[in-house]
Amino acid sequence: MGLFNALNLSGNPTAVDWEMTPEYSFGTFESWGGRERVRSNNERIYYFIVDAWGETPKLCLMERGIKHARIVAEIKAPSEMMQRCVQKQGKVALFERTHAINGELKQWLLDNIMENEDTSRVIPIKEEDQRDLLGVSGLPGVDESLPEDLPARIVLPETTMEFVEEEAGKMIREYNFTDHKRNPNGLFGNYLVDNGDGLTVTDVVTGLMWQRDGLDIMSHRMLRKGIEKLNEEGFAGHDDWRMPTLHEALSLVEQELNSKGHYLHPAFSADQPFIMVDTIRRPGGQWFVDYKQGSAYWSSGTIPGGFGSFAVRPKGRKR
Secondary structure, eight states, rough: OHHHHHHTTTTOOOOOOOOOOOOHHHHHHOOOOOSOOOOOOOOEEEEEEOOSSSSSOOEEEEEETTTTEEEEEEEEOHHHHHHHHHHHTSSSSSTTTTEOOOOHHHHHHHHHTTSSSOOTEEEEOOOOOOOOOOOOSSOBBBBBBOTOOOOOOOOOOOEEEEHHHOOOOOOHHHTOOOOOTTTTOOOOOOOEEEEESEEEEEETTEEEEEEEEEEEOOOOOHHHHHHHHHHHTTGGGSOOOBBHHHHHTTTOOSSSSOTTTTSOOOTSOOOSSEEEEEESSSOOOOOOOOOTTTTTEEOOOOOSSOOOOOOOOEEEOOO
């Protein structure tokens, strides 16, 4: 029967790209990369990865395309074989827990999965439309009275900056941002209000207007193009949208998980679990804020997939 027959995927794929890895996928589908670029938005490539984010690593079959990534199946490989693959990765950063398969796993897949009549080890992952359709924000209206104990207005840095790891931690503690890795007891007192347009909210404390739905997951370069398009179209009546800085993105991190599984007010879309920010990491990389983890991280460009972002602008300036 074979792997692909068992999964019954659209397009009737027949082959795995054994050379594709999480590192190569970023360049192939999102930004630069050394491999031949994929030209069609409809093209799909299949490859195996080891997902080591949980306590027990998983062997997964990925379906990848331009601005498209999903796990189509989990393969129940021998646990000791999976552990050996992860151990060979050595010490890795917190954000690099998605690995390429090794030669041992490849041979096991060829011998036991690819053309085997017994597909009991193949667990299909059902594709569901998980788009977060934003409804009522649950916030007070922009014209409602403000609480008497509202924190004092604070202006956060809005220009591109550079931080090494130690400087980022110092900054987070200085502003008392909630960062569940570096400053878990921090509490930055923002106060969000609904602007009544269904598209934006404003933090009265920082004076920042935020896009609720965000921009789709894409590369850093395409994020900037997406923001240019927002400005050309006058999104929500404004043409001065930009990427947030690390300070600004961290100002939204909450102490508690919301119903969508993010450390963020539920008025924001769950479709951007981690957002790229306009802050550079020295000696190399780009900072981003992961709202699922409630913390700031940096990307070396080897993470499979791209990033989203919430566009931001200073409240008070209109077209």
